[in-house]
Amino acid sequence: MDQTPVTIAGTPTTTQESVEVLNPYTGAVVAEVPLCGPDEVDRACTHAKEVLRADDLALHQRVAVLETASRLIAERAEDLARTLAVEAGKPIRTARGEVARAVDTFAFAGAEARHLGGEVLPMAASASGAGKLGFALRVPAGVVAAISPFNFPLNLVAHKLAPAIAAGCPVVLKPAPQTPLTALALVDLLVDAGLPADWISVVTDRRAEAGGPLVEHPVPAVVTFTGSVPVGWGIAAAAPRKRVLLELGSNSPLLVEPDADLDGLAARCGPAAFGFAGQSCISVQRLLVHRSVHDQLVDALARTADGLVVGDPLDEATDVGPLIAPDEADRVQSWIAEAVAAGARVVAGGDREGGVLRPTVVTGVDTDSDLWRREVFGPVVAVRAYDSFDEAIALANDSDFGLHAGVFTNDLRTALRAVRELDFGGVLVNEVPTFRADQQPYGGVRDAGNTREGPAYAIEEMTTLRFVSLQA
Incomplete structure (x- = not known):
């Protein structure tokens, strides 16, 4: 199989060794991409520095690129969705939703770029002025090194590329090894939208062959990374003088008070907990339910889980x-087994069909188990009952992560208390924590990361104030 080339410094590039891209559902090889390393990274970064120095892409041209890209993504939506389904195993209907979000992400970035400016200072307010x-x-902070994950290979790449284009920062992109094809298609689309072919270079690898050299290369001034906690903080440690933007893990809690609409909530928890096999940072993982309605909600959620169709991502x-790989399915099953051994009970799912793990509901999960404390990144909900809202808040906050939390209640005082006391980057009232609007400030605290995404906020991170x- 011939390599699908990457573009480095405006030139289509292949290498002697290849990286296989596998279909997670069938296991078949769907493409091969170059195995890039330090040489390719150095060429990409060195050229990106020259592009930055040339400064020949005016703001109005960048706006036109972003707006045209938004339109082209919509026009090519079905092809992009099918690529997502094949290389990421994302169900086709879910993949179409991701494409629609990427349309918005580029549109919002274009809108923000239109009024990218600065501020006039009242110099005469002091005698010296x-x-x-x-x-x-606001001027470009420098070359951006962008490292993206497998789970949203279009929209999370969009959340890195679109703000960088708006800010005027050339990019060296390292997409996830499992899902490079969607990223390559997006970069080609941006060139079709008018972006110079050498503005974004792409380096692909198996895991760290290009990632480490990219982070440590002296040229990039900004590193934006979405992925695992150990890798993210390792990047921050390896690049102490760079601006490092991290979006990391989560084990999102959802708190349910007795006055919530339980049947409706169970239906909403289906896609929020099990969509894309739970492979989302803000997938509902820890479900905290008032004891008075615990059994009723668990029964409704189990029915929802059992009613979901599992199988071929290309089937409508x-x-x-x-899951993205068989070893990930093995890991999730081992965490379920560990929780059961400690006294938990599986009330739905738990069984497996090839690489597909059926949506799983587990009750009575011990708070020291991996299924509760770590990010499961699988189609599993861990449920615990609570007796008071004080207890629920404490259980939710007892986490290394702090990205999104949700609470369902019709009591305004309870809702406002949750907003004040839940220590998370986002608190969603009468909404699942899996909700994300692409224009919102998105990010967390503690091991969830150190920045906020959303075009307006990422553009600010990728620019520097210059006083005149x-x-x-």
Whole structure:
């Protein structure tokens, strides 16, 4: 099989060794991409520095690229969705939803770029500033190294590329080894939208052959990474003088008070917990339910889980497809078994069909188990009962992560208390924590990361304020 080339410094590039891209559902090889390493990274970074220095892509041109890209993504939606389904195992209906979000992400980035400016400072407010005109401009922070994960191989790449284009920062992109094809298609689309072919270079690898050299290369001033906690903090440690933007893990809690609509909530928890086999940072993982309605909600959720269709991602009927790799399915099953051995009970799912793990509901999960404390990244909900809202808040906050939390209640005082006391980057009232609007500030605290995404917020991270003073 011929390699699908990557573009480095504007030139289609192949290498002597290849990386196989596998279909997670069938196990078949669907493509081969180059195995890049330090040489390719150095060429990409060195050229990106020259592109930055040339500064020949004016703001209005970047706006046009972003707006045109948004339109082209919509026009090519079905092809992009099918690529997502094949290389990521994402059910086709879910993949179409990701494509629609990427349309918005580029549109929002274009809108933000249209008023990317600065501020005028009241210099005459001090005696030393009298007679001076002062203002601050937002200028590109530098070359951006972007490292993206497998689970949203279109929209999470969009959340890195679109703000960088808006900010005026050339990019060296390392997509996830499991899902490079969607990223390559997006970069080609951006060139079709008018972006110079050398503005974004792509380096592909198996895991760390290009990633380490990219992080440590002296050229990138900004590293934006979405992925695992150990890798993310390792990047921060390896690049102490760079601006490192991290979106990491979560084990999102959902708190359910007695006045919630339980049947409706169970239906909403289906896609929120089990969609894309639970492989989302904000998938519902820890379900905290008031004891008075615990059994009723568990029964409703079990019925929802049992009613979901599992199987081929390209089948229009499929709700839940495979995990990204068989060893990930093995890991999730081992965590379930560990929880059961400690006294938990599986009330739905737990069995496996090839790489597809059926949506699983586990009750009575011990708070020291991996299924509760770590990020499961699989189609599993761990349920515990609570007796008071004090207990629920404490259980939710007792986590290394702090990305999104949800609470269902019709009591305004309870809702406002949750907003005040839940220590998370986002608190969603009468909404599952899996919800994300692409224009919102998205990010967390503790091991969930250190930044906020969303085009407006990422553009700010990728620019620097430059103060200018003019003597009148």
